[in-house]
Every structure is written in structure tokens, then in C-alpha cells.
Amino acid sequence: MYTSMKEMLDHANENNYAVMAINCTNMEQARAICYAAAEEASPVIINVSPRQMLAHATPEIMVPMIRAIAEPLDVPIAFNLDHGDTYTNVCRCLRAGFSSVMIDSSSYEFEENIRRTRMVTSVAHAYGASVEAELGHVGVAANGDGQTSDMYTNVEQAVEFADRTHCDCLAVAIGTAHGAYPDDFVPRLDFDRLAELKAATKMPLVLHGGSGAGEENIRRVVELGINKINVCTDLFKHQRKAMHAKLNEEPNIDYMDIQMWGEDAAKDYIKSYMRMIGSSGRYTFDYTGEQFD
Numbered sequence: 001m002y003t004s005m006k007e008m009l010d011h012a013n014e015n016n017y018a019v020m021a022i023n024c025t026n027m028e029q030a031r032a033i034c035y036a037a038a039e040e041a042s043p044v045i046i047n048v049s050p051r052q053m054l055a056h057a058t059p060e061i062m063v064p065m066i067r068a069i070a071e072p073l074d075v076p077i078a079f080n081l082d083h084g085d086t087y088t089n090v091c092r093c094l095r096a097g098f099s100s101v102m103i104d105s106s107s108y109e110f111e112e113n114i115r116r117t118r119m120v121t122s123v124a125h126a127y128g129a130s131v132e133a134e135l136g137h138v139g140v141a142a143n144g145d146g147q148t149s150d151m152y153t154n155v156e157q158a159v160e161f162a163d164r165t166h167c168d169c170l171a172v173a174i175g176t177a178h179g180a181y182p183d184d185f186v187p188r189l190d191f192d193r194l195a196e197l198k199a200a201t202k203m204p205l206v207l208h209g210g211s212g213a214g215e216e217n218i219r220r221v222v223e224l225g226i227n228k229i230n231v232c233t234d235l236f237k238h239q240r241k242a243m244h245a246k247l248n249e250e251p252n253i254d255y256m257d258i259q260m261w262g263e264d265a266a267k268d269y270i271k272s273y274m275r276m277i278g279s280s281g282r283y284t285f286d287y288t289g290e291q292f293d
């Protein structure tokens with residue numbers, strides 16, 4: 001079923017597990033994500049970023065395709081704009097039928113972040129869509145971001161931000177960064193801050209930059225209250241490697257078969273990740289939310 005993120009993340013928050021949010025740019029990835037969710041009886045979120053959306057996967061193409069895959073399945077599947085940057089982009093996605101949007105104004109000052117987020121929550125909620133916002137700033141691994149606490153989320157500000165913006169979930173900065181880390185580097189995360197953020201806000205919290213964060217870190221952040229984990233780089237890498245190995249083995253493989261090989265590799269990866277973060281088998285709760293219209 002095609003739903004917003006609200007009910008699935010509230011359930012994850014109450015029951016202490018996390019839902020994957022996976023970037024997706026084509027039909028094979030959309031199928032891999034949705035069928036992994038169905039096979040694992042797990043909720044899932046599909047993400048598309050403005051760069052992916054503008055370069056390749058436009059909202060008007062992606063929404064009908066994702067709905068056609070998701071609606072017949074008996075698990076909640078949300079489609080979320082990842083790191084929405086402008087009001088124009090957010091409105092385009094809402095008009096196209098996204099069930100959720102993230103507004104990332106985390107590079108702005110606190111009051112300006114609130115103002116921009118508040119504008120998005122008022123329009124998105126009118127559409128029945130959920131809203132993710134970010135406070136503190138999750139940067140880029142290749143720039144060395146996240147290794148000092150300069151951009152980490154402040155606990156008191158997080159409470160005020162959530163109260164004033166009415167966002168449905170909050171992305172927090174605790175030491176991860178987007179993209180690939182240098183070889184053999186595993187980030188050190190600020191678990192104490194995460195525990196304080198959870199105790200103070202009591203709301204669904206989001207971890208960006210899930211790739212390369214290390215299984216031990218991921219399991220610990222879920223225990224401490226992360227309810228949505230964004231993964232892009234690791235999955236794309238895994239899928240590309242699987243397709244590359246298959247092409248080396250069978251250089252004349254049929255085009256459709258190599259696409260399907262990549263889809264299966266992505267699906268297996270997602271299923272094992274869902275088990276790790278505890279979302280597998282969770283779709284046993286009574287889903288009271290309407291299908292997103």
C-alpha cells in the first residue's frame with residue numbers, strides 16, 4: 001500500500017525499531033525495495049533526492065510507477081523527497097503525488113530553518129503528506145564532515161524546533177556523513193547526545209548517511225531511538241558490483257537479464273538490512289491510516 005511515513009514511523013518509535021529509507025532512481029530499484037518489503041513484511045520508504053530527480057528520475061515519472069508497484073502490496077510503502085531544498089521543488093513533488101517530503105534547511109540559521117520548515121509542514125500536511133526536517137547538519141564524508149561536534153544537533157533546540165514546525169520526524173546530526181568514508185574509517189557516533197535527543201523530543205528520529213556507518217553503530221543507534229535510516233551509497237555500490245561481476249562472467253547476457261540480476265542483488269541486500277534494524281515482520285500491526293490519495 002502507498003502511505004505517508006507518519007504512521008509507520010510512529011509505530012517504529014513506540015516499538016523501538018527503524019525503517020529503511022532507500023534512494024531509488026529507476027524501476028528495478030523501486031521493485032527491489034517494494035518486493036523486499038513485501039517478502040519481509042516490513043514497512044519501507046523510497047527516497048529520491050533533488051539531484052536524482054532533476055538529472056534522471058522526475059517526480060511525474062516516478063510517482064505513478066511507484067504507486068503501481070506499491071499499491072497491490074500488503075505493506076506500507078512511502079515515497080519521500082530526500083533533502084528537499086526549495087519550496088518550488090517540494091510543491092512540485094506534492095502535486096505529483098509524493099506521500100512525504102523532507103525539507104532540509106539545516107544550513108540556515110535556527111529561526112530561518114524554522115520558518116522554511118513551517119511553510120512546508122503547512123502545505124504538505126494539507127496534502128496528507130508527512131514531513132521530515134533536519135536540525136544540526138549532516139555533511140559529506142569526503143569532506144571529513146561529522147568528525148567534530150560543531151554541526152551536531154542541540155537538544156534544547158530540537159525540542160523547540162519540533163514544537164514550532166510540527167514536523168513528523170527529525171533528522172539529527174550525531175557523527176555520520178553522506179557518501180563513502182575513507183577506507184577503514186568507521187565514524188564515532190555521539191550516542192549520549194542521541195539518547196538525550198530521544199528523551200527530550202520523544203519523536204521519530206532519522207539517521208542520514210547510513211552507508212559505511214558500521215553494523216555495531218547501526219544496531220546501537222536503533223536501540224537508542226533512531227527510527228529511519230537513510231541508505232544510498234552502500235546499496236548502489238552493492239548493486240553495481242553484482243552487475244559488474246555478472247557481466248564479467250557472461251559478457252553477452254541479455255540486457256533485461258542483467259537488469260533483473262541487479263534487482264535481485266539489491267533486494268537481497270535490503271532484506272538483510274531490514275532484519276538488522278528490526279523492521280522485518282513488523283507489518284503485523286493494524287494499519288489504521290488511509291491509503292495515500
Ligand code: 13P
Pocket residue numbers: 023082083177178179180207208209210211230231232233234
Ligand atoms: P549514504 O549515501 O551515506 O547512505 O547517505 C544516504 C542519505 O543519507 C540520503 O539522504
